[in-house]
Amino acid sequence: MSIELHPTSEIQRGRIAYRRRQTIRSVLLAALSTAVVGALLAFAVTGAPGWDRVKQSFFSPEVAWRYLPEILDGLWLNVRLLVVCATLALALGLLIATLRTLRGPVFFPVRALATGYTYTFRGLPLIIVIYLMAFGIPGLRLQGTPGVLVLGGAALVVTYGAYLAEVFRAGIESVHPSQLAAARSLGLTYRQTMRHVVLPQAIRRVAPPLLNDTVALQKDVGLVSLAGPIDAVRAAQIGVAQDANYTPYIVAGVLFVLLALPLIGVTDWVTLRAARRQSAGS
Template identity: 60%
Template structure:
């Protein structure tokens, strides 16, 4: 019987390859140490400049009181729960309405001209009106009509306004993604027997969404911040709860607590958006 063939693994790296790998590791460690040291130096200088300013004791007492922060945290967290619910509903509404408007704007043929004009007018209107003004107009204007079925709850009206305004921005993001898909993709889908609706749903939209996912997430990061504006309508969210606590304690620390909670809410989404953007760049470059 012949001896079994020895298992062959990957070839051992050459001395030059090992040397290059060691050099890259040493450069990476050196870059990390330099970045860490420069960050610590910058942070130390910043802390020293702020703490050494003449008004720092007063600012620390007014904005950074640990006792007031702890006491106001439950009320601000309760208000943040309303912001989270509004955020989830608004994100779903923005995705659906924004995608619908983008599809309407990309319809071809003279018969769809009125629909395209209507969708374009919607985008121009709600991208031009400041969000705060839109909140006042919709939040106070709709209930003033006294129509049957019109909601009067501040959170509902604030959510509706966020959906209407942000759908205009997201629609343009989706439209850019749809137009970035090469026409040959649509033609190939039609040549396979797919209808226009099927080619749009199965071929064009998946590629369009993948292309615009990073800017889409950036819009949602902005939406996470702007849900706090529903407080102008009287909804007791995190911002309004901080306002109430600030009026009770004559201190601005509750606003800092609310700000930190919003940052903690938005930071993970921002990092996900950055990671997806880097992944898209690597996919396009083929690396």
């Protein structure tokens, strides 16, 4: 025999039903308005005088299917590069942020170097960093110089490491100093305080901007094509050069969007969860 501890009243059931009807109504209105706007945009674009030429130059199904396998092979390189570069950039950003929070005059040179690094690579355009590392370092003719793919990935790591360092530093500084003082009063060392008290809270608070930077990195991995590796963008460029048709670029762009959708969904979910947790705490 089951006993209902908290029976639902008629008024509460009515409120739940009303909210459900309002949600369904909002979804239907949003879908209808989206369909209307989409139809108007499609009519405006397809009714333009030069639509036939644009359709043939950018949206040719034959060209798309012809170069899709090569672009997919190149996209697999982008995915692997994204995983490696994101991991290394997060580690580098966390290290730089930790170095910038060191206290005491003896650590001033370390803080100065970390600050100079973040200022420099946040100000340099990523394309220039890729050119410097992918073509400048091989020009030194040093033994053991890695290939352009590794150098292009290194350019992504050092650039995004600077941005992520500032995100981590903001999270570290958001932890109230009283928590550090309490941890030190309990006998924890600075390293133990950072590891067990500060960093867990800091990373949780800045998880949404970290994921946003990861989405941005997912797009920018296509810039390694400037160094020469045949990724999705380079494969599309080869197709454009062979057929004098821009459809391969559209194919590569669609694949990048599909690749970003899961990351964007996770980012939105984490952001919403953090907002709910903050509102519940307040």
